[in-house]
Amino acid sequence: MNQKTLNTLEYNKIIGQLVDLTSSKMAKEISMNLQPHYDLTYIRKKQQETTEAVTMILKRGSLPLGGLKDIRSSLKRLSIGGNLSMLELLHIGEVLRVCSQVKSYAKGAKDANQFLNLELLYNLFDNIEVLHPLYKEITRCIISEEEMADDASRELHQIRRQMKVSNEKIKEQLNRIITSSSYKTMLQDPIITIRNDRYCVPVKQEYRGSFKGMIHDQSASGSTLFIEPMSVVELNNKVKELFTKEKQEIEKILARLSSFCYEHAFQLDANTKLLTEIDFIFAKGELSIALNCTEPTFNDHKHIRIIKGRHPLLDQKTVVPIDIHLGQDFTTLMITGPNTGGKTVTLKTVGLLTLMGQAGLHIPASANSQLSIFDHIFADIGDEQSIEQSLSTFSSHMTNIIDILAHATEDSLVLFDELGAGTDPTEGAALAMAILDNLHAKDILTVATTHYSELKVYALSTSGVENACCEFDVKTLRPTYRLLIGIPGKSNAFAISKRLGLSDDIIDEAKQLLEQKEVRFEDLITELEISKKTTLMEKEKAERYSREAEQLKEKVEVQKEKIAQQKERILKEAKEEAYKVLSLAKDKADHIIKEMTKLSKHTGNAKEMESHRSSLRSSITSMEKGLSSSMKPKKNVTKSLKDVKAGDMVFVTTLNQKGTVLSPPNAKGDVQLQMGIMKTKVNIKDLSYVGGGDITYKNQTPKTKKSVSSKSMSISPEVDVRGCMVDEALGILDKFLDDAYLSHLPQVTIIHGKGTGALRTGIHGFLRRVKYIKSFRIGSFGEGESGVTIVEFK
Numbered sequence: 001m002n003q004k005t006l007n008t009l010e011y012n013k014i015i016g017q018l019v020d021l022t023s024s025k026m027a028k029e030i031s032m033n034l035q036p037h038y039d040l041t042y043i044r045k046k047q048q049e050t051t052e053a054v055t056m057i058l059k060r061g062s063l064p065l066g067g068l069k070d071i072r073s074s075l076k077r078l079s080i081g082g083n084l085s086m087l088e089l090l091h092i093g094e095v096l097r098v099c100s101q102v103k104s105y106a107k108g109a110k111d112a113n114q115f116l117n118l119e120l121l122y123n124l125f126d127n128i129e130v131l132h133p134l135y136k137e138i139t140r141c142i143i144s145e146e147e148m149a150d151d152a153s154r155e156l157h158q159i160r161r162q163m164k165v166s167n168e169k170i171k172e173q174l175n176r177i178i179t180s181s182s183y184k185t186m187l188q189d190p191i192i193t194i195r196n197d198r199y200c201v202p203v204k205q206e207y208r209g210s211f212k213g214m215i216h217d218q219s220a221s222g223s224t225l226f227i228e229p230m231s232v233v234e235l236n237n238k239v240k241e242l243f244t245k246e247k248q249e250i251e252k253i254l255a256r257l258s259s260f261c262y263e264h265a266f267q268l269d270a271n272t273k274l275l276t277e278i279d280f281i282f283a284k285g286e287l288s289i290a291l292n293c294t295e296p297t298f299n300d301h302k303h304i305r306i307i308k309g310r311h312p313l314l315d316q317k318t319v320v321p322i323d324i325h326l327g328q329d330f331t332t333l334m335i336t337g338p339n340t341g342g343k344t345v346t347l348k349t350v351g352l353l354t355l356m357g358q359a360g361l362h363i364p365a366s367a368n369s370q371l372s373i374f375d376h377i378f379a380d381i382g383d384e385q386s387i388e389q390s391l392s393t394f395s396s397h398m399t400n401i402i403d404i405l406a407h408a409t410e411d412s413l414v415l416f417d418e419l420g421a422g423t424d425p426t427e428g429a430a431l432a433m434a435i436l437d438n439l440h441a442k443d444i445l446t447v448a449t450t451h452y453s454e455l456k457v458y459a460l461s462t463s464g465v466e467n468a469c470c471e472f473d474v475k476t477l478r479p480t481y482r483l484l485i486g487i488p489g490k491s492n493a494f495a496i497s498k499r500l501g502l503s504d505d506i507i508d509e510a511k512q513l514l515e516q517k518e519v520r521f522e523d524l525i526t527e528l529e530i531s532k533k534t535t536l537m538e539k540e541k542a543e544r545y546s547r548e549a550e551q552l553k554e555k556v557e558v559q560k561e562k563i564a565q566q567k568e569r570i571l572k573e574a575k576e577e578a579y580k581v582l583s584l585a586k587d588k589a590d591h592i593i594k595e596m597t598k599l600s601k602h603t604g605n606a607k608e609m610e611s612h613r614s615s616l617r618s619s620i621t622s623m624e625k626g627l628s629s630s631m632k633p634k635k636n637v638t639k640s641l642k643d644v645k646a647g648d649m650v651f652v653t654t655l656n657q658k659g660t661v662l663s664p665p666n667a668k669g670d671v672q673l674q675m676g677i678m679k680t681k682v683n684i685k686d687l688s689y690v691g692g693g694d695i696t697y698k699n700q701t702p703k704t705k706k707s708v709s710s711k712s713m714s715i716s717p718e719v720d721v722r723g724c725m726v727d728e729a730l731g732i733l734d735k736f737l738d739d740a741y742l743s744h745l746p747q748v749t750i751i752h753g754k755g756t757g758a759l760r761t762g763i764h765g766f767l768r769r770v771k772y773i774k775s776f777r778i779g780s781f782g783e784g785e786s787g788v789t790i791v792e793f794k
Contacts, residue, residue: 001036001355001376008379009351013313014287014361021286023065026072026272027279036358040300040373045120046360051295052118053285054362060109063282064101067094068275071268078265083251083258087145089138092261092268096135099128099271102278121281128274129267134260141253148250156249163242170199170235177201177229186211188224197243198236200226284361292316293362296353296371302411302445303327304350308366311349312356316364320481322346327372330466332436332446333485334459337470342481343449344381346470347415350447351377354413374445378404379415394422401435408444416448419455429454440464484536644671649690652682655739657715658690715739718749726762733763737791741772747792749779754787763789 006012019031037043057063069091074084084092106125109118141152150157171192177183178190178201186207193200195216203211203225205218213227228236261268287293291312305328308321324346326333335343353363357371380400401416408414420432429452436458439446448455459467471482498507644650648661650673659673659682669684719736721729733750740748752759767776772794779788 002378005351005377005379006355008381009348009355009377010313011352011355014352014356017290018283018287018361021283021290022279023283024068024276024279025070026276027283030276030280031283034359036355037360038358038373038375040298043298043358043360043373047295047298047357047362049120049281050284050288050360050362052121053282054288056109056118056121057282057285057289059112060105062286063278064105065098065275065279065282068098068279069094071095071272074261075265075269075272078258078262083255084261085145086142086148086254089254089257089261090142090145093135093138093142095268095272095275096131096138098275099130100132100135102275103128103130121278124274124278124281128271131264131267131271134264137260138257141257148253152253153249156246156253159242159246159249163239163246166235166239166242170232170239173232173235174199174201174229177231183211193226195226195228197240198228199232200228203227288362291362291364293364294367294369296357296363296365296369298357299370299372301327302331302372303370304354304372304445305370306350306353306363306365307369309349309353309369310364311345312352312364314345321365322349322481322483324350324468324483324485326350326447327445330464331443332440332448332459332462332465333468334436334455334465335447335449335468335470335483336451336456337449342470342483344417345481346483347379347381347417347447347449351379351413351415373411374413375409375411376407377413377415378408379417380404380419381415381417394428397422405435405438408439408442410443412444414439414444414446416446419448419450420452421450425452428452433458436465644684644687644689650687651690652687654682654686655735657739715743715745717745717747718751720751721759721763722751722753724759726759729759729763730766733766737770737773741793745793747790749784750789750791751784751787752789760786760789767791 015031015034018034019028022028022031037046071088071091074088074092077084077088103125106122110122141149143149148156150160174192178187178192184190186203188202188204191202193202198216200216202219203213205223205225208215208225211227211229213229214233215225215227217226218224303326305325307323309324310316310319310321320342322342324333335346337343353365354371354374354377356363358373363369363371378400380397397418404414416435419435420428422428423431432448432450432452432455436446436448436455440462450456456467459465466485468483468485471484498504644661645664646661649658650661650671651658652673652675655675657675659675659680662672662674662679665671665684670681671684671687672679672681717740719733721732724732729752737748750763752763754760764776767773767789774792774794776789776791778786779790783790
């Protein structure tokens with residue numbers, strides 16, 4: 001890509017923002033050298049990487065890459081057999097620490113969002129190897145870049161222990177000297193100091209001959225000598241020797257650690273490259289989020305369609321989005337309008353967003369924006385061109401244009417700002433039309449801005465060339481920065497001048513000097529602009545209504561499908577349950593009657609018993625046919641649940657029981673009920689109305705109203721908690737077991753399914769804590785095996 005074009009379109013400023021978002025030196029280098037690509041498959045892959053990074057950042061937060069070091073020079077030193085310093089080893093440890101953090105980050109993202117398609121990033125994460133043993137050994141041995149740990153080796157530990165003992169002996173000997181009365185007058189100060197790595201005391205100059213020892217230094221005035229007493233010379237020599245041994249042992253430890261790193265040099269290099277690439281990809285993701293970007297769709301048909309595009313270097317809160325398309329219905333777009341109206345911004349937005357897209361970066365535009373791939377983007381905006389105003393001269397324009405015409409191909413995108421400006425308007429307009437004709441004949445996508453009316457006519461009369469304008473509000477004398485494709489712009493010079501205070505007689509004279517056809521053309525432009533704005537508004541309104549209607553239709557269809565599925569499922573489950581009950585009843589009755597038949601043979605009533613058996617089977621078969629034709633029980637709901645009062649009888653659908661209302665619904669819709677001997681709160685959404693008055697239980701007179709439970713008439717001997725979380729299942733189970741126990745059921749069945757076993761384990765733990773349970777066991781063959789638990793009450 002032409003470097004001048006990159007500078008003109010300010011691509012380098014976008015790269016600067018990307019560099020600032022990277023964490024490592026290596027990723028910054030990659031970002032600084034990022035260039036637009038030309039292979040469609042490669043570009044789509046890089047765009048997908050950016051999209052995955054955005055998704056992961058939004059789901060898991062920023063990637064923890066702090067502390068990532070550049071260890072490339074260290075790895076190179078290892079490759080030639082060199083040893084690493086403590087600082088270099090610490091940097092390798094930092095890289096391994098970041099590897100561990102990144103792996104944990106990726107694992108957390110995968111666990112939390114296992115259904116997200118992040119294949120490209122997960123492949124990079126999976127190839128990172130943490131190398132725990134190497135990281136552990138480096139951090140164990142090295143405390144800082146200047147300090148080796150005492151426990152780095154047994155020899156180092158012994159050396160430092162001896163150094164500590166020797167230093168203590170030296171200090172003890174020197175303390176005796178400085179506190180001795182015989183030496184007190186000889187010393188300048190009663191302190192211990194170090195000179196040339198040896199312990200000394202400050203002695204007055206006049207006692208030089210009296211104080212035995214080695215002189216290592218003297219003060220600037222010469223009045224003080226720093227003397228090492230003879231009594232500690234030997235001890236200092238020993239410390240010096242131990243210091244040398246310490247340095248030698250540290251070198252051995254560094255050599256050992258370097259050898260350890262060399263064994264993993266290949267993976268260290270691979271980890272560094274992977275982390276660098278991940279750092280770069282996540283920087284692209286952070287940039288996309290910062291600029292509120294989306295992934296563009298790429299095509300190889302030379303079609304551009306930018307929806308709500310925004311120049312990334314302008315304030316994203318105030319910039320006016322533009323819609324622009326090119327390449328499908330026309331290949332040349334002619335943009336007109338006043339200065340500071342946004343023409344140059346439009347040019348730069350098209351060019352810069354195309355460069356960003358080809359570089360694998362998301363673009364600040366709405367979803368479904370389309371870009372194409374260009375071998376070159378040529379921009380004639382001038383060396384001194386700013387976003388607001390062109391300052392280019394005719395000669396500099398022509399130099400650029402000549403170069404563009406010589407190198408542009410059908411795979412190029414050409415951007416002209418103020419084409420033909422800087423010379424005689426008539427000649428400039430003619431030259432501009434000739435240039436556009438040349439590019440149009442080669443089928444080269446071109447966007448140009450101009451003030452010339454001749455070029456507006458050229459666009460209107462030439463197939464494949466389209467007019468566009470940057471909207472301008474004459475009342476406020478301010479541009480709206482909206483781009484309107486399909487009509488040319490009006491200069492508005494007379495209106496602006498009058499608004500600014502130019503006298504009417506001058507404006508009228510100027511109008512008379514214009515040819516009548518030019519005035520009519522400008523008026524036609526005004527009418528077209530008004531018509532276009534009205535049409536766009538109506539179109540936008542129609543599209544909005546269409547989208548709303550489509551959304552409502554989709555919601556209705558989804559709801560309709562959901563209701564149909566629920567209805568089918570409920571009917572199927574009801575039929576299966578009914579047939580199951582009937583089948584069990586038939587088998588049980590058949591078995592009992594057979595047994596009775598066998599017994600009756602001894603009494604001579606076998607025929608009569610067989611007759612009763614046949615009659616019973618016929619009755620059950622009739623019941624079965626009746627259930628097949630009508631499976632749904634009828635409900636009598638004669639009263640709104642919001643109006644229930646104390647004493648009303650209701651049916652609790654979640655518990656399959658009746659109860660008496662003790663108090664009306666509260667603000668949350670909760671109703672207090674009496675069900676047998678128990679009181680509970682139930683929401684009105686789980687109730688259906690049965691009737692008024694207190695519940696009268698079997699074998700109970702109205703006078704006594706004893707709390708005799710009748711739950712055994714309706715309580716099911718089994719409960720199904722499959723699909724529930726453990727906490728949710730235990731809540732259901734607690735209520736069910738209480739009801740079953742109060743109903744005097746001997747045993748119940750809990751259906752929890754097999755699955756991973758977590759639900760079964762939680763249920764068994766809960767059952768162990770229930771006092772009225774005698775025992776429980778896993779179901780046997782025919783009962784559901786490990787998918788159920790049989791509970792027996794005391």
